[in-house]
Amino acid sequence: MDQRGKFERLKALHQGDRAFVIPNPWDAGSARLLASLGFEALATTSAGYAFSKGKLDSFASLGRDEILENAAEIVGAADLPVSADLEDGFGASPETCAETIRLACETGLVGGSIEDATGNPAAPIYELSQAVERIHAAAEVARGLPFLLTARAENYLWERPDLDDTIERLQAFSAAGADVLYAPGLPDIEAIRTVCGAVDKPVNVVMGLKGRKYSVAELSSVGVRRVSVGGSFARAALGALMRAAMEVKTAGTFGYADDALSAAFASQLMSQEKRQDRL
Numbered sequence: 581m582d583q584r585g586k587f588e589r590l591k592a593l594h595q596g597d598r599a600f601v602i603p604n605p606w607d608a609g610s611a612r613l614l615a616s617l618g619f620e621a622l623a624t625t626s627a628g629y630a631f632s633k634g635k636l637d638s639f640a641s642l643g644r645d646e647i648l649e650n651a652a653e654i655v656g657a658a659d660l661p662v663s664a665d666l667e668d669g670f671g672a673s674p675e676t677c678a679e680t681i682r683l684a685c686e687t688g689l690v691g692g693s694i695e696d697a698t699g700n701p702a703a704p705i706y707e708l709s710q711a712v713e714r715i716h717a718a719a720e721v722a723r724g725l726p727f728l729l730t731a732r733a734e735n736y737l738w739e740r741p742d743l744d745d746t747i748e749r750l751q752a753f754s755a756a757g758a759d760v761l762y763a764p765g766l767p768d769i770e771a772i773r774t775v776c777g778a779v780d781k782p783v784n785v786v787m788g789l790k791g792r793k794y795s796v797a798e799l800s801s802v803g804v805r806r807v808s809v810g811g812s813f814a815r816a817a818l819g820a821l822m823r824a825a826m827e828v829k830t831a832g833t834f835g836y837a838d839d840a841l842s843a844a845f846a847s848q849l850m851s852q853e854k855r856q857d858r859l
Contacts, residue, residue, distance in 0.1 A: 587690040587726030590661035598800040608657035615658035627811025639699035644670040655688040663691030674717030695732035704738035719757025731758035736765030776803030788812025
């Protein structure tokens with residue numbers, strides 16, 4: 581499937597009458613595994629990538645080049661539409677956000693998100709006017725590309741549990757040209773229902789964070805159209821590694837291997853391409 585076809589496929593998934601799940605691989609191997617299970621699209625995770633590199637998931641730790649390089653590896657690993665976590669656009673200015681969208685599309689991505697968090701704990705969320713300018717600039721670039729823009733309102737991740745302000749931001753982002761709207765960390769199903777009813781674009785909800793875990797059917801019933809898992813799959817993998825290592829360290833046993841993927845099955849999932857430079 582070419583990039584235009586992937587874009588059209590991703591757009592169509594958002595226009596269905598129920599939510600679809602867009603899981604978050606953190607590298608090429610996890611992307612190939614998820615694609616093998618029949619998921620229809622993938623989304624990168626800055627948290628999962630950061631964990632794989634031994635870094636914090638923070639603006640101070642992650643650069644645009646490495647995030648886009650990771651995204652390109654995921655794009656190349658599976659013949660599926662891929663959307664990317666593009667953090668805050670990797671800069672405060674609208675121009676930087678616009679350039680990030682252009683570069684993201686060049687990697688083969690067909691979607692990506694820009695958030696309104698600043699990375700500054702003293703002032704964690706951009707003022708509304710600046711946040712809207714940033715989304716508008718990103719949307720202007722995305723409009724001419726096979727690229728679906730997601731705008732994120734981060735209030736609930738930064739201890740600003742203001743539903744009215746969150747909705748105002750999402751509505752403003754929609755008017756500025758965003759294609760998908762996303763407010764991670766909403767507290768309950770009623771808040772999710774309220775957000776979905778207050779906006780005119782598809783809404784993404786993340787599962788796998790703290791709090792109640794709603795099913796895809798429950799989320800669909802209140803209007804959600806896309807469900808992501810953020811870094812939770814990566815954390816689940818780290819959890820399995822921790823349990824296996826603790827078993828070996830504390831008990832000296834190796835029972836964890838009973839639940840591990842077989843080497844043969846894992847090998848079947850991976851690329852069979854051979855290097856051409858070996859003698």
